[in-house]
Amino acid sequence: MIKEKNKLDRRKVAQKLLKGRKDILVITGLGGTCWDITSAGDDDLNFPMWGGMGGASMVGLGLAIAQPDKKVLVVTGDGEMLMGLGSLATIAAADPENLSIIVFDNEHFGETGMQKTHTAKGTDLVKVAEAVGFRNVSVIENQESLESFDIKTHSQNGPMFCVIKISNNNPTPVLPPRDGAYLKDRFRQALLGKKSAI
Amino acid sequence: MSDDKNIKSEIPQWPNTIYNTIKSKNFSQVCYVPDAGHSKLITLCESDTDIDCVTLTTEEEGVAMLLGTWLGGKKGLLLMQSSGVGNIINMLSLAKTCRYPMLMLVTMRGEWGEFNPWQNPMGEACRPVLEKIGARVFNVEDSINVETTISAAAEFAFNSQQAVAVTLSQKLIGTKNFLTDMK
Numbered sequence: 001m002i003k004e005k006n007k008l009d010r011r012k013v014a015q016k017l018l019k020g021r022k023d024i025l026v027i028t029g030l031g032g033t034c035w036d037i038t039s040a041g042d043d044d045l046n047f048p049m050w051g052g053m054g055g056a057s058m059v060g061l062g063l064a065i066a067q068p069d070k071k072v073l074v075v076t077g078d079g080e081m082l083m084g085l086g087s088l089a090t091i092a093a094a095d096p097e098n099l100s101i102i103v104f105d106n107e108h109f110g111e112t113g114m115q116k117t118h119t120a121k122g123t124d125l126v127k128v129a130e131a132v133g134f135r136n137v138s139v140i141e142n143q144e145s146l147e148s149f150d151i152k153t154h155s156q157n158g159p160m161f162c163v164i165k166i167s168n169n170n171p172t173p174v175l176p177p178r179d180g181a182y183l184k185d186r187f188r189q190a191l192l193g194k195k196s197a198i
Numbered sequence: 199m200s201d202d203k204n205i206k207s208e209i210p211q212w213p214n215t216i217y218n219t220i221k222s223k224n225f226s227q228v229c230y231v232p233d234a235g236h237s238k239l240i241t242l243c244e245s246d247t248d249i250d251c252v253t254l255t256t257e258e259e260g261v262a263m264l265l266g267t268w269l270g271g272k273k274g275l276l277l278m279q280s281s282g283v284g285n286i287i288n289m290l291s292l293a294k295t296c297r298y299p300m301l302m303l304v305t306m307r308g309e310w311g312e313f314n315p316w317q318n319p320m321g322e323a324c325r326p327v328l329e330k331i332g333a334r335v336f337n338v339e340d341s342i343n344v345e346t347t348i349s350a351a352a353e354f355a356f357n358s359q360q361a362v363a364v365t366l367s368q369k370l371i372g373t374k375n376f377l378t379d380m381k
Binding site for chain 1: 226250252254255256262263266270271272288289291292295
């Protein structure tokens with residue numbers, strides 16, 4: 001359960017995480033994390049997903065294998081991660097050292113009426129990740145541990161899995177572009193250059 | 199019966215043909231939920247140090263993965279059995295919406311002389327549901343058409359930036375009989 005004192009603001013968490021991101025490649029799961037990451041600045045190297053629930057981490061895996069010299073960060077919510085739990089086993093088995101998954105866990109389905117998710121009822125995603133083979137796992141529950149967390153440092157020796165316990169407020173969405181083909185082409189051109197369109 | 203045994207005793211070459219075709223087209227990622235029909239191709243890919251192989255827990259992971267593969271500038275292939283097609287339909291909305299190329303090779307069950315009737319519903323639904331969600335489907339029934347079909351399907355996927363499935367018929371791969379094949 002989220003303790004009263006541990007109500008991290010999701011927008012501030014996103015902005016702290018991505019401060020000075022440089023060339024980190026960012027995938028977000030559908031819903032709240034799209035708006036969070038966009039609130040930290042829409043970026044050509046963001047790929048915010050508006051659909052495909054449960055697939056964000058696997059998009060990250062394909063990208064991490066294709067671009068082994070780049071850091072890939074997946075930011076997703078607890079509901080989205082729960083739909084793709086099997087992908088944690090797949091990713092641990094594939095063992096990509098440049099992939100990090102961060103789950104913003106508010107213990108609720110934020111887009112559908114704030115129903116409780118399984119993490120409100122006992123599921124511990126960090127233990128799940130650990131059990132399927134992630135070695136670099138952590139949980140952030142308060143401002144102090146958030147302040148000491150640096151994505152560049154903590155994503156070494158990946159794959160890395162981290163749960164950040166956030167408050168279950170539902171701030172007004174900050175929308176990224178919604179056309180999937182545009183987002184894909186924008187990302188590829190920023191990463192691969194103009195030749196990517198040929 | 200003796201004819202049937204003779205057919206089974208031949209070592210099929212079409213998996214090698216698929217392997218050579220995807221190599222010539224620079225596929226570098228192969229992900230799969232295994233099927234007996236794909237086992238030789240999987241072995242060939244796993245022994246190739248230039249191909250990253252990923253074992254999936256469910257087929258929809260592969261559809262999402264191949265979006266990441268393409269975002270990163272590489273080509274990937276998803277292998278599955280026809281029953282797996284039932285697991286990927288919503289995730290294929292990514293391919294339709296984002297218009298990224300992906301190639302799926304689907305070994306058929308429940309289609310031709312099936313031993314296990316529980317395979318039949320997805321065998322029958324396989325092509326219509328793929329087409330309904332926007333994937334193009336090409337079928338291969340004979341080994342002499344494997345190379346041209348896989349090659350044309352890959353060209354179609356990557357030139358048109360869309361999902362393409364090639365269904366490999368039980369006429370090609372043989373019909374699984376648990377009582378004889380699993381010994």
